[in-house]
Amino acid sequence: MVNVAILGFGTVGSGVAELLTQNGSLIERRVDGLVRLKYILDVRDFPDSPYRDCFVKEFSVIERDPEVDIVVETIGGATVALEYTSRALRAGKSVVSSNKELVATHGCQLLKLAREHGCSYLFEASVGGGIPILRPLTSCLAANELSQVTGILNGTTNYILTRMIRAGLTFEQALKEAQDKGYAEKDPTADVDGHDACRKICILAALAFGRQGYPGQVPTQGIRGVTLEDVAYADSAGYKIKLLGRALRQPEGKVCAFVAPHLVPGEDPLAGVEDVFNAIAVTGNAIGDVMFYGRGAGKMPTASAVVADVMDIARDLKRDRRNDWEEGDPGLVVSDDGLSSPWYVRASGSMEQARQAVGELHPLARSGAPGGEVAFLTPVMTRPALLDRLKGMQVRSLFRVLA
Amino acid sequence: MVNVAILGFGTVGSGVAELLTQNGSLIERRVDGLVRLKYILDVRDFPDSPYRDCFVKEFSVIERDPEVDIVVETIGGATVALEYTSRALRAGKSVVSSNKELVATHGCQLLKLAREHGCSYLFEASVGGGIPILRPLTSCLAANELSQVTGILNGTTNYILTRMIRAGLTFEQALKEAQDKGYAEKDPTADVDGHDACRKICILAALAFGRQGYPGQVPTQGIRGVTLEDVAYADSAGYKIKLLGRALRQPEGKVCAFVAPHLVPGEDPLAGVEDVFNAIAVTGNAIGDVMFYGRGAGKMPTASAVVADVMDIARDLKRDRRNDWEEGDPGLVVSDDGLSSPWYVRASGSMEQARQAVGELHPLARSGAPGGEVAFLTPVMTRPALLDRLKGMQVRSLFRVLA
Numbered sequence: 012m013v014n015v016a017i018l019g020f021g022t023v024g025s026g027v028a029e030l031l032t033q034n035g036s037l038i039e040r041r042v043d044g045l046v047r048l049k050y051i052l053d054v055r056d057f058p059d060s061p062y063r064d065c066f067v068k069e070f071s072v073i074e075r076d077p078e079v080d081i082v083v084e085t086i087g088g089a090t091v092a093l094e095y096t097s098r099a100l101r102a103g104k105s106v107v108s109s110n111k112e113l114v115a116t117h118g119c120q121l122l123k124l125a126r127e128h129g130c131s132y133l134f135e136a137s138v139g140g141g142i143p144i145l146r147p148l149t150s151c152l153a154a155n156e157l158s159q160v161t162g163i164l165n166g167t168t169n170y171i172l173t174r175m176i177r178a179g180l181t182f183e184q185a186l187k188e189a190q191d192k193g194y195a196e197k198d199p200t201a202d203v204d205g206h207d208a209c210r211k212i213c214i215l216a217a218l219a220f221g222r223q224g225y226p227g228q229v230p231t232q233g234i235r236g237v238t239l240e241d242v243a244y245a246d247s248a249g250y251k252i253k254l255l256g257r258a259l260r261q262p263e264g265k266v267c268a269f270v271a272p273h274l275v276p277g278e279d280p281l282a283g284v285e286d287v288f289n290a291i292a293v294t295g296n297a298i299g300d301v302m303f304y305g306r307g308a309g310k311m312p313t314a315s316a317v318v319a320d321v322m323d324i325a326r327d328l329k330r331d332r333r334n335d336w337e338e339g340d341p342g343l344v345v346s347d348d349g350l351s352s353p354w355y356v357r358a359s360g361s362m363e364q365a366r367q368a369v370g371e372l373h374p375l376a377r378s379g380a381p382g383g384e385v386a387f388l389t390p391v392m393t394r395p396a397l398l399d400r401l402k403g404m405q406v407r408s409l410f411r412v413l414a
Numbered sequence: 415m416v417n418v419a420i421l422g423f424g425t426v427g428s429g430v431a432e433l434l435t436q437n438g439s440l441i442e443r444r445v446d447g448l449v450r451l452k453y454i455l456d457v458r459d460f461p462d463s464p465y466r467d468c469f470v471k472e473f474s475v476i477e478r479d480p481e482v483d484i485v486v487e488t489i490g491g492a493t494v495a496l497e498y499t500s501r502a503l504r505a506g507k508s509v510v511s512s513n514k515e516l517v518a519t520h521g522c523q524l525l526k527l528a529r530e531h532g533c534s535y536l537f538e539a540s541v542g543g544g545i546p547i548l549r550p551l552t553s554c555l556a557a558n559e560l561s562q563v564t565g566i567l568n569g570t571t572n573y574i575l576t577r578m579i580r581a582g583l584t585f586e587q588a589l590k591e592a593q594d595k596g597y598a599e600k601d602p603t604a605d606v607d608g609h610d611a612c613r614k615i616c617i618l619a620a621l622a623f624g625r626q627g628y629p630g631q632v633p634t635q636g637i638r639g640v641t642l643e644d645v646a647y648a649d650s651a652g653y654k655i656k657l658l659g660r661a662l663r664q665p666e667g668k669v670c671a672f673v674a675p676h677l678v679p680g681e682d683p684l685a686g687v688e689d690v691f692n693a694i695a696v697t698g699n700a701i702g703d704v705m706f707y708g709r710g711a712g713k714m715p716t717a718s719a720v721v722a723d724v725m726d727i728a729r730d731l732k733r734d735r736r737n738d739w740e741e742g743d744p745g746l747v748v749s750d751d752g753l754s755s756p757w758y759v760r761a762s763g764s765m766e767q768a769r770q771a772v773g774e775l776h777p778l779a780r781s782g783a784p785g786g787e788v789a790f791l792t793p794v795m796t797r798p799a800l801l802d803r804l805k806g807m808q809v810r811s812l813f814r815v816l817a
Contacts, residue, residue: 026700030557030700033699034557034558034559034699034700037557037559038556038557041556135554141700141701141702141704142704143546143550143553143554143555143704146549146550146553146554147546147549147550147554150546150549150553150722150725150726151538151546151549151550151719151722152546152718152722153441153444153721153722153725153726154433154437154440154441154717154718154721154722154724154725155437155718156437156440278688280683280686280687280707283683283686284683285681295718296436296437296714297429297433297437297544297714297715297717297718297721298544298708298709298714298715298718298719299544299708299709299712299714299715300708300709301544301545301546301706301707301708301709302705302706302707302708303704303705303706303707304683304704304705304706304707305701305702305703305704305705306701306702306703306704309702311699311700311701311702312700312701312702314557314700315555315557315558315698315700315701316554316701318556318557318700319553319554319555319556319557321557322553322556322557323553323556327730
């Protein structure tokens, strides 16, 4: 028998409790033993919960109970969660987490703690919700030298962009709709400004390339600057605007990681990823391109990933060595300024002016465009080179094209 | 150090040898030990091969060498491959296979042998080439009660259908092109008649639902009956014609599994899977829908999956308990006759006749249709019910609509 304690009884924590119960017999059969929910830590009272007998208010109860094998951390944030995770690992208990902020900022040190104490730190649910991505990355794709990870990593922004593209809503209208539907929080900053995607690309980059880049090192641009005009121009040339988190292997062990809106060609599988769905494309030297697609958030999809990690540990309580990366350094993450690609530009001026500035370009049109507005796709170049050439023009929007 | 023997030096076998060499240092780092290619079994001589010192002609050399930990079987077929796999497992050596025919027909008995001898039988490469699908199914999705697996499982037929849809080639022309490009074999039967997809859906069904259904139990229809007329009609309503392998959980432990061309709605992610790419969609009670996408065949993608299995075993030479299923029985697989869905019908007759036959229908049109040809989508019903209603009409094409 394996005993589990859940920290935090919010959306994900309660989903984990439900799933352990609902699919209990299946889980027991598959791990060849009972997985018992022994404790739930929460400051609140839940007198009517079916799990009412499990609740405790003191982490030390869990920490000191030698029967607890696995601690599920769904508290979020990087303060209390960091403390409890560290203490659990030091007590030799494996920890399963859905907390992307904690993994992205302290993953390396927590993995080291787990290593030192002979237990595991797993966090499949921290990226892509229920989509299997971290385990496939470290297991099924382990024979590959990976060169790139590109993902639609945030369901809220993908929903907003989908509604702008398909229903012609403005950013503000689509955000409001997402909030009404419960897809976006009251304070949508973490989603719409790209911070959530940033944490996830840090985790993916760490697993793909072996060293920890930190969120603060990753240039991050959200979707507030995407307008309906941009959506219309992109559409005219067969592109969809998507917020992408990207990590590219660079020479000398460096990593180019960033989050920004991109124009994605219609025939790219990422272009078809709509609504709250997420997708992560991975390129390796043997496999070529593979893509993982599914619901990137939500109570039960996220619980599905958490419980899968619990089951992996329950099957084999010794340490899982696949999740591992080294500490990064201030120079690890390089800016995407060195990364050449075509660009989408919307600016005030004339097409003639634009041609003089950037040379050979692909002009874009939309119905109802006011005089003096131009939009175009540039030849392949770096951003500094492009900005230098555009000096004389008033740029309204500037997005990279995924090529 | 872990020693590997490869059986068969064909496309996949030589890819495995290359990958073990090319990514050798990365593999050594990730499994924390050397993975050494010790033997290659092939009846042919390869005097100029860089692996010339590894070749042996007698399986018994491998079988008797206690240093050999892992045997990679890329022989194909279910005769010699069955014998060598059984002997390797009996000798306590784990076996990694890319051989879908062997796994689909004898997987259960070989898994039992592996269990009895404390070793592993892994075969990620047998389905979806390099796409991680079997391990995610048994590991990352393990907390789910799965209800359905639906896949584009054969790259050759998907290439042919894509060329029919996008370039207007007939089946024969597209097949010829696929053969010229090396995507289809001279004798294309296994691909175009659906047998390859059938084996793969048997393996997926066994892992998803826990019992072995055999290829002979699975109704299998290929793509020879798909015409350009059907492609045009489907397109007029926003559908793509795809060859799908499907397995659906049924009451009382039964499984409904079949392979057939389907009309797939344009907004379904499977509709966007083109050329030789494969994709597998899985539905679970916690995760909802997830999809895995990538190259379903080819030397290095397939080698990528084989070597990942080798690495999984090398990391932990004891038995992997995740791959497991029970023997099936003659009544396990139920026909898809009981499965209701809308249908696509192309027939000789009038739309009035069609309406009288099936009731409420969605008429389809194409330019250049001769008089007396009708095509339509039916209401949701079973195939026997539909065939009964269509008795008076001459049916040219009849495909299920994925709904």
